[in-house]
Amino acid sequence: MAEDDIVKDILTSAINLAVQVIEASNETIFFKKECDEVKNKVQKLLELLEKALIASSSLCEFPTRHVISIAEAMRRKSLSLFYKGIPRVTNRFITIIHVSTYQKMLVGLERSINDVSWLLNVSVPSNDGEQEELFGLPPFAMNDPTLSMIYELMAILYRGTLDEDSCEAARSLRSMASDNPRCAEIMIRNGLCSVFAKILRQGSMRAQAEVACTTSVLVASFPESQDLFAQHDVIQLLLSHLVTPEVEDSLQMKAMAAKALRELAKGNSSICKSITDSKRFLRFANLLETQDKQVRYNSLMVLTEITAVAEQDSDLRRSSAFKCKSPVFKAIVHQIHKLTGENGDTVLLIPCITLIGNLARAFRASDTSMIEQLVKLLGHQDPKVSREAIVALTKFARPSNYLHNDHSRAIVEAGAARRLIELSSLGCEIRIPALELLICIAAHVPEKEEVVKVLECASNQPLTNSQMC
Incomplete structure (x- = not known):
């Protein structure tokens, strides 16, 4: 199911529950004043949810899921409370509900209203395409301000309205992940892989390069994310960027794509196989001829990581990419032979030598x-x-x-x-x-x-x- 459809389902379910709560409130006879106050809060929440449904294509799945799950919990409590106030023939006992229970319900609903308002504010661009200034933290993030900041940056990337904003958001996420591995884990656990996949498909070349660079930092900080990125097709998306025409921006994109692939391939047999099985794997031999040193180095390091895994994994080592007669093997070995022959630049020379050693059995x-x-x-x-x-x-x-x-x-x-x-x-x-x-x-x-x-x-x-x- 597409992410847009998932968000719509989440919001539709939330709206149906809010309508159910309002209908139940109309039938209550006890604590009518308090019930009406709760009903008004739910009505306001319903209006926000309907706005969110209209703007569902702009909402990221995980922030939406997180905020709506909190709001749903409050509405279910409201529904349970209203049912207790509805007279029924079968009731033999009077349910006593303390007024403070309604007060807690009002506080919880107000928080949910603020949460959904925040979600709309960070996700839906204003008329001029710029994000409105945010004040304070949403209630759900009071105990963990980092989560709110991460969601805001993810929303900017997901919207992709302004190129510079997207690039700055990717850089901010990168800085947070490099400073604190816990931040990297929070980002990954809360759906950043899907947001990055969207940028790598649809974003500008500059934004894609920033996202690829941030991916390398995230994976280095939180290696468990390798397979999650692979599940969102990020491996193939990065490989596709290695075959674009070589201009200044695309060279940066190639360098960052290779940098990300290096971290994604490190110690991971399934991802290494995904790369070597790709028709684009041959492209790495061509990249070793590129004049851009960063592209050459990062491409070389991808090959070094893959061959290091193949050295230990007999199944990967038996794949066609490591057969001495295969065009890919011949092309890569030819380029490595040229690089070691030049032997002037130790930055490139040492990983070349390492790669040769990794391939010794081939x-x-x-x-x-x-x-x-x-x-x-x-x-x-x-x-x-x-x-x-x-x-x-x-x-x-x-x-x-x-x-x-x-x-x-x-x-x-x-x-x-x-x-x-x-x-x-x-x-x-x-x-x-x-x-x-x-x-x-x-x-x-x-x-x-x-x-x-x-x-x-x-x-x-x-x-x-x-x-x-």
């Missing part, structure tokens, strides 16, 4: 070019690059890799042994991974005397204080 024995590239990087001037290259090569040489013997020989033949002995003389952050890799290849290529000699040399080296872990 390479055939004859695919030695990546291994040769990694061995060259062992001599990189940045120790972080050298260490990441060691970790990636180790994934080729581990026994868990079916082709570990072939890969180990390729590592040795690429000249890794001597480079590793040089690295094993450095601090423990590099020394230990280097020795682990040497042990792996020594176990799998015992006929290579060079490796054995290198290991003997490494074992005879004394540890300095800076090298001890």
Whole structure:
């Protein structure tokens, strides 16, 4: 059922209940004055609900559901009270109702009137398209002001009347979520996923970019939201933004869409499969060629997260995207090979190396070019690059890799042994991974005397204080 239809059903049910309460009030004979006061409040509430029904397309489901549920509870209490004041033939006892009960009912109904008035105010734009200034908090939010603020920002986004207002609302939600994970959870639990999906379908490019960026922050703050976003089709909506023509705004949109997809894919097999099964997955290879560094980096990080999951998930690893003969695999590997060959920008280089390591099980024995590239990087001037290259090569040489013997020989033949002995003389952050890799290849290529000699040399080296872990 569409959200507009859900809101209409909620309001129609609420209106029917209000009419029922008014009809019951006309039949009461006890405490007539108090009943009339309650009836007047319900009548005023009914008028507001009818206005809300007319404007239902502008109302978000969850704020509406929250406010109306409180109002319904009060009307049900009113109905129960009025029924007790209706004379019936079967009644054998007189029901005694204290006047204070009516007073509490009046207070509760007044709060509901204020709640619904607030809902209309934040959801329905004025004639000039701008939001009216709000004063104070609605009664329902007195104990939790954050909820009211979140609902107001969600309503601005949902209406989408002014582009700048939508962008500012998305930025405000992002700031709240990054400062406090509880705020992120409140947003998600109260329907922000559906609001974001609407913006990603219909909003301006600027608003969509802001929403995509906020999505990444929300998911990072509240990882449980990954599947909720997926249920609202946000994954496919973000992927669709990766194929738009490249102009300034769309580059920002692509960068933010990739940033959001990175967080959504992190550690989530089903979402990773949804991305890799998409025809748009090939687009990531093209994005790695884009001149915009932010787009390249964020796209690279999406691939790194997906391959990290595939490394642990055999079902995902067996999908067509990770078959060495598939066009997607070839295109991505080709671009990664180019990026590692340039090896000037460590910001891009390190995740490239990580990605190669994650894909180590997918390479055939004859695919030695990546291994040769990694061995060259062992001599990189940045120790972080050298260490990441060691970790990636180790994934080729581990026994868990079916082709570990072939890969180990390729590592040795690429000249890794001597480079590793040089690295094993450095601090423990590099020394230990280097020795682990040497042990792996020594176990799998015992006929290579060079490796054995290198290991003997490494074992005879004394540890300095800076090298001890």
